[in-house]
Amino acid sequence: MTALIETRPAVFPTQLTKHIGLRDTVSQTFTMAYRALIRLRRTPEQWADVLLMPFIFTFMFAFLFGGAIAGSVSDYLPALIPAIIVQGVVQASVVTGTQLREDMDTGVFDRFRSLPMARIAPLAGALMTDTIRYAAITALTMLVGALIGWRPGGGWGIVLAGLLVIVTAWAVSWIWALLGVTARTAGTVQGIAMLIMMPLTFFSNAFVPTSTLPDWLRPVADANPVSHLITAVRELTISGTVGWDVLWTLIGAVVIVAVFAPLTVRAYIRKA
Amino acid sequence: MITGPAIEAEGLVKVFGTNRAVDGVDLRVEQGAVYGVLGPNGAGKTTTISMLATLLRPEAGAARIFGHDVVAEPNVVRQLIGVTGQYASVDEKVSGLENMIVFGRLLGLSHREAKRKGLELLESFGLADAAKRPVGKYSGGMRRRLDLASSLISQPPLIFLDEPTTGLDPRTRGQMWDVIRGLVEGGSTVLLTTQYLDEADQLADRIAVIDRGKVVAEGTADELKGMVGTSSLLLRVADAAQTLVAVAAVEQVLGTTATVTPEAARVTAPMTDPERVTDLLIRLREQGIRLDEISVQKPTLDEVFLTITGHTAETADEAAEDEEVAA
Numbered sequence: 198m199t200a201l202i203e204t205r206p207a208v209f210p211t212q213l214t215k216h217i218g219l220r221d222t223v224s225q226t227f228t229m230a231y232r233a234l235i236r237l238r239r240t241p242e243q244w245a246d247v248l249l250m251p252f253i254f255t256f257m258f259a260f261l262f263g264g265a266i267a268g269s270v271s272d273y274l275p276a277l278i279p280a281i282i283v284q285g286v287v288q289a290s291v292v293t294g295t296q297l298r299e300d301m302d303t304g305v306f307d308r309f310r311s312l313p314m315a316r317i318a319p320l321a322g323a324l325m326t327d328t329i330r331y332a333a334i335t336a337l338t339m340l341v342g343a344l345i346g347w348r349p350g351g352g353w354g355i356v357l358a359g360l361l362v363i364v365t366a367w368a369v370s371w372i373w374a375l376l377g378v379t380a381r382t383a384g385t386v387q388g389i390a391m392l393i394m395m396p397l398t399f400f401s402n403a404f405v406p407t408s409t410l411p412d413w414l415r416p417v418a419d420a421n422p423v424s425h426l427i428t429a430v431r432e433l434t435i436s437g438t439v440g441w442d443v444l445w446t447l448i449g450a451v452v453i454v455a456v457f458a459p460l461t462v463r464a465y466i467r468k469a
Numbered sequence: 470m471i472t473g474p475a476i477e478a479e480g481l482v483k484v485f486g487t488n489r490a491v492d493g494v495d496l497r498v499e500q501g502a503v504y505g506v507l508g509p510n511g512a513g514k515t516t517t518i519s520m521l522a523t524l525l526r527p528e529a530g531a532a533r534i535f536g537h538d539v540v541a542e543p544n545v546v547r548q549l550i551g552v553t554g555q556y557a558s559v560d561e562k563v564s565g566l567e568n569m570i571v572f573g574r575l576l577g578l579s580h581r582e583a584k585r586k587g588l589e590l591l592e593s594f595g596l597a598d599a600a601k602r603p604v605g606k607y608s609g610g611m612r613r614r615l616d617l618a619s620s621l622i623s624q625p626p627l628i629f630l631d632e633p634t635t636g637l638d639p640r641t642r643g644q645m646w647d648v649i650r651g652l653v654e655g656g657s658t659v660l661l662t663t664q665y666l667d668e669a670d671q672l673a674d675r676i677a678v679i680d681r682g683k684v685v686a687e688g689t690a691d692e693l694k695g696m697v698g699t700s701s702l703l704l705r706v707a708d709a710a711q712t713l714v715a716v717a718a719v720e721q722v723l724g725t726t727a728t729v730t731p732e733a734a735r736v737t738a739p740m741t742d743p744e745r746v747t748d749l750l751i752r753l754r755e756q757g758i759r760l761d762e763i764s765v766q767k768p769t770l771d772e773v774f775l776t777i778t779g780h781t782a783e784t785a786d787e788a789a790e791d792e793e794v795a796a
Contacts, residue, residue, distance in 0.1 A: 206655035208624040209471070213537075213545045221577065228574040232560070235571075239562045239603060305568075308558035308619065311522050313547035314575045 229322020294373030505673030
């Protein structure tokens with residue numbers, strides 16, 4: 198290469214702003230979301246699990262437990278599909294944390310920190326893109342369910358159920374984001390998250406009626422926030438009913454965001 | 470344009486655990502200059518840059534960039550600087566152009582402008598052909614160029630270059646030097662850190678030698694070399710048979726002990742007072758001794774480093790290279 202590298206003269210900014218306004222923050226968040234999207238396009242393997250999980254879990258649980266728990270596969274589906282959706286999406290929310298950690302370990306975050314941009318934009322952008330992942334899991338699981346005979350009668354309630362799941366998963370992902378910002382490695386995030394998520398999703402009303410559980414476990418499963426979300430989704434998909442569980446779930450989501458979003462942002466800025 | 474120095478730092482301190490990585494660093498960099506921060510690995514160069522570039526918060530001391538405090542007005546400072554790190558701060562998974570678009574948009578350009586400017590910069594850095602390839606497939610030199618190109622999107626008046634040529638082959642290193650010179654011609658101020666003594670010597674108007682978190686010497690390359698003391702006078706005698714006569718003349722006139730390399734008929738002597746060299750040359754002419762070559766050798770920065778810090782920079786250099794291989 199013989200090309201002479203030509204550099205442009207320095208420009209001293211005429212207007213220096215001390216703080217970043219809301220408009221710039223929003224546009225920078227969108228840019229970060231755009232970045233996450235082009236990264237996704239370059240690394241499609243990261244989507245493999247997201248796209249395969251709904252198939253595997255729906256088939257596995259429906260045909261394994263359908264007969265034992267509900268008498269037949271088609272009778273089990275109305276209860277099962279909401280459970281698979283919730284489980285899949287909540288598990289997928291962990292990826293927010295692991296990817297954030299991996300991303301922050303690469304040098305590119307040093308550049309983001311040296312740019313005159315809102316400190317929250319990289320976080321907000323990442324969380325925004327993750328909602329696309331949740332939407333994909335929700336839609337795919339519903340599709341797989343429909344293929345094997347799931348016929349929900351909820352009408353618009355099905356759309357509401359999908360939205361409720363996405364909003365809740367987004368709220369939950371703030372927990373993993375905090376873990377991602379503070380943990381040393383992505384593996385740590387994954388490990389801790391699994392430790393919390395496995396009992397939380399299984400000690401719930403996801404796959405078995407809580408009435409079959411021993412006395413000491415039943416109140417735990419009933420109080421489990423995952424149970425509330427699943428019940429809400431079931432009611433919405435089966436009959437389109439907006440029950441108390443929808444409210445409980447939304448309150449839970451708001452509380453999680455109110456607690457974890459400020460903590461995460463603070464931890465991120467301190468690191469940044 | 471504003472007046473005053475580009476960088477002013479007083480008593481910067483950063484402690485990591487028990488390690489005082491930066492232990493009271495003062496710097497003053499005038500506008501339009503290339504300022505070199507020279508030191509071995511672990512001397513605190515990167516930490517110092519990180520504090521000046523608002524990436525780290527100093528635990529004590531203060532720093533101002535064009536008069537703006539790095540702690541009180543970080544966002545203003547970020548609008549005035551470009552930072553190119555020791556390890557390329559670009560996204561490996563996406564293409565060079567996509568990197569430029571994201572950075573450009575974050576700097577407030579529209580998608581179209583960001584793309585145009587990105588292509589323009591990639592072109593001028595010889596990366597046009599690789600624009601659409603993922604950065605993960607770039608060579609080390611290409612990555613470094615992309616990194617520098619992304620620091621220049623906003624054409625910042627102050628550019629931090631943290632070891633811009635570490636690990637680059639000599640040709641790419643020469644290109645990087647040309648870029649740095651071009652930046653200064655365009656009116657930018659450049660602060661660069663380096664482990665390479667010749668790099669600081671070649672590029673920097675002023676140099677701070679930093680060791681174990683402290684500035685141990687500061688000045689122009691010549692001033693630093695002057696600290697080590699004398700230059701050496703080198704003579705090559707045309708007729709090797711006359712070498713001993715020449716040595717006698719040197720010792721008489723300069724009053725110092727000369728050393729001789731027999732095979733090359735070369736005489737080397739410490740030169741304390743340049744005035745006396747004239748006397749010496751006249752004496753040699755009177756004695757009919759012809760010279761093939763005469764030169765003055767200044768002490769190298771390596772010697773400077775050894776004198777000031779008590780250890781060489783080379784050992785640290787090797788350690789750094791080992792680390793890079795391991796990494």
